[in-house]
Amino acid sequence: xxxxxxxxxxxxxxxxxxxxxxxxxxxxxxxxxxxxxxxxxxxxxxxxxxxxxxxxxxxxxxxxxxxxxxxxxxxxxxx
Amino acid sequence: xxxxxxxxxxxxxxxxxxxxxxxxxxxxxxxxxxxxxxxxxxxxxxxxxxxxxxxxxxxxxxxxxxxxxxxxxxxxxxxxxxxxxxxxxxxxxxxxxxxxxxxxxxxxxxxxxxxxxxxxxxxxxxxxxxxxxxxxxxxxxxxxx
Numbered sequence: 001x002x003x004x005x006x007x008x009x010x011x012x013x014x015x016x017x018x019x020x021x022x023x024x025x026x027x028x029x030x031x032x033x034x035x036x037x038x039x040x041x042x043x044x045x046x047x048x049x050x051x052x053x054x055x056x057x058x059x060x061x062x063x064x065x066x067x068x069x070x071x072x073x074x075x076x077x078x079x
Numbered sequence: 080x081x082x083x084x085x086x087x088x089x090x091x092x093x094x095x096x097x098x099x100x101x102x103x104x105x106x107x108x109x110x111x112x113x114x115x116x117x118x119x120x121x122x123x124x125x126x127x128x129x130x131x132x133x134x135x136x137x138x139x140x141x142x143x144x145x146x147x148x149x150x151x152x153x154x155x156x157x158x159x160x161x162x163x164x165x166x167x168x169x170x171x172x173x174x175x176x177x178x179x180x181x182x183x184x185x186x187x188x189x190x191x192x193x194x195x196x197x198x199x200x201x202x203x204x205x206x207x208x209x210x211x212x213x214x215x216x217x218x219x220x221x222x223x224x
Binding site for chain 2: 056071077
């Protein structure tokens with residue numbers, strides 16, 4: 001089974017990677033952390049980077065499923 | 080409970096007044112706590128001439144709704160108003176407004192503080208400062224308080 005995942009990046013991470021989003025088609029059973037690895041050709045997930053799945057904070061160990069949106073971004077600085 | 084993300088500049092005091100005028104809770108609230116965050120023209124020893132605020136449309140609103148819902152569960156809150164700017168901001172312009180209406184002052188102070196602190200650590204907004212030199216600089220962390 002293959003699944004399609006949308007990956008989004010924000011703020012300094014978006015600039016660093018040179019892209020704001022990408023579509024990933026991969027075999028299922030991936031964790032959010034594995035999605036990051038696949039999307040960045042094996043770059044280690046920086047320690048300070050936060051992960052969200054479908055707009056909720058998630059652990060890199062969280063399993064993702066077909067159609068999920070994974071977002072990676074630096075610590076938030078609003079307010 | 081209103082949450083608004085705004086590109087446009089707003090006057091927090093007029094917003095509080097306008098929102099309060101429309102509330103069907105006149106006579107019930109005895110306390111209103113208001114926090115306004117305003118852009119400074121300095122940070123980390125540098126002059127800052129402007130700022131751009133990035134956010135994650137959809138997730139930002141979702142997290143703010145969760146934060147407000149949590150406050151409503153924890154304190155006897157009658158109403159809340161949360162407004163946050165995104166896009167280009169200039170020094171002295173308001174960035175954020177949190178207003179809380181309750182029967183008594185302790186709950187208003189505590190719920191307002193809670194919403195603001197949670198917003199600071201959980202709502203996906205990111206500030207990029209424009210320095211006097213013309214360079215852009217991402218703010219990497221919020222101050223602890």
